[in-house]
Amino acid sequence: MTRQDGPGRWRIAWDGKWRSGFRGTRHIETVADLADVLVTRDADGDAEFIIGRSDAMYPYLDLLVSHDRWYVHFFPAEGQPGAYVDEGDPLAQGTTHLPAGSDLWIDNSMLTDAGTALRAASEFITSCRRPTGVRWFDLL
Numbered sequence: 001m002t003r004q005d006g007p008g009r010w011r012i013a014w015d016g017k018w019r020s021g022f023r024g025t026r027h028i029e030t031v032a033d034l035a036d037v038l039v040t041r042d043a044d045g046d047a048e049f050i051i052g053r054s055d056a057m058y059p060y061l062d063l064l065v066s067h068d069r070w071y072v073h074f075f076p077a078e079g080q081p082g083a084y085v086d087e088g089d090p091l092a093q094g095t096t097h098l099p100a101g102s103d104l105w106i107d108n109s110m111l112t113d114a115g116t117a118l119r120a121a122s123e124f125i126t127s128c129r130r131p132t133g134v135r136w137f138d139l140l
Contacts, residue, residue, distance in 0.1 A: 009027075009028075009029060009053065009054055009125075010027065010028045010029070010034070010051060010052070010053060010054060010125050011025060011026075011027055011028075011051075011052055011053070011054045012025070012026055012027075012028055012034065012037050012049055012050070012051045013025045013049070013050045014037065014040065014047055014048065014049045014050075014101075015047070015048045015100055015101035016041070016042025016043075016044075016046060016047055016048075016100045016101070017042055017044065017046055017099045017100055017103075018103070020042040020043065020044075020100075021042075022040075022041070022042035022043070022047065022100075027054055028125070031122045031125065031126070034051070034118075034121055034122060034125055035118065035122075037049065038063070038117075038118060038121065041065070042100060044099075045066065045067045046065065046066045046067075046098065046099050046100040047064075047065050047100045047101075048062065048063070048064045048065075048098075048100040048101025048102055049062070049063045049064075049065075049121075050062050050063075050101075051063070051121060051124060051125065053128060057078070058075060058076060058077045058078060059074065059075060059076045059077065059128065059129070059130070060074075060075050061073070061074055061075075061120065061121055061124045062074075062075065062102075063117055063121060064098040064100060064101065064102060064104065064106075065098070065100070065114075065117070066096060066097065066098050066099070066100070068113065068114055069096055069098075069111045069112075069113075070085075070111060070112050070113065070114060070116070070117035071084065071085075071098055071104070071106050071110060071111055071112070072084060072085040072112060072116070072117050072120050072121075072134075073085075074120075074124075074130045074131075074136070076130065080140070081139035081140060082138075082139060083130065083136040083137055083138045083139060084110055084136065084137055084139070085112050085116060085117070085120055085134050085135070085136060085137075086110070086135045086136055086137035087112045087116050087134055087135050088108070088109050088110055088111045088112050089108070089109060090109050091109070092107075092108035092109045092111070093108060094107075094108050095107055095108060096108055096111060110137075116134055119131070119133055119134060120133070120134045
């Protein structure tokens with residue numbers, strides 16, 4: 001377990017599909033706390049998690065999940081489109097509906113697995129920077 005530099009340094013908010021009642025916010029200190037939250041889902045297996053510092057709006061990491069398919073997006077500052085994790089299958093066909101929170105349809109090549117999503121989120125709460133342990137596609 002890695003301890004961060006103060007109680008409640010990180011804020012993680014989550015949301016499910018509209019009217020699902022799956023919604024909340026928790027202040028976390030450790031990677032273990034993060035993992036405890038990221039395993040939760042609404043009744044249909046969907047969730048959106050927004051992770052950021054307790055004392056700032058940016059940067060933040062947005063993770064959308066439907067069952068075992070994850071979309072991970074880093075937002076560095078207001079008005080900047082950021083980047084998404086680019087470790088999915090580049091030949092994947094079709095799209096996947098990620099109905100929680102932002103309610104997006106994502107190209108399957110932009111999705112990743114749970115291990116990659118957790119690795120990115122863990123590194124983010126350790127450094128408060130865009131994680132370097134995963135490959136990114138910059139939107140600028």
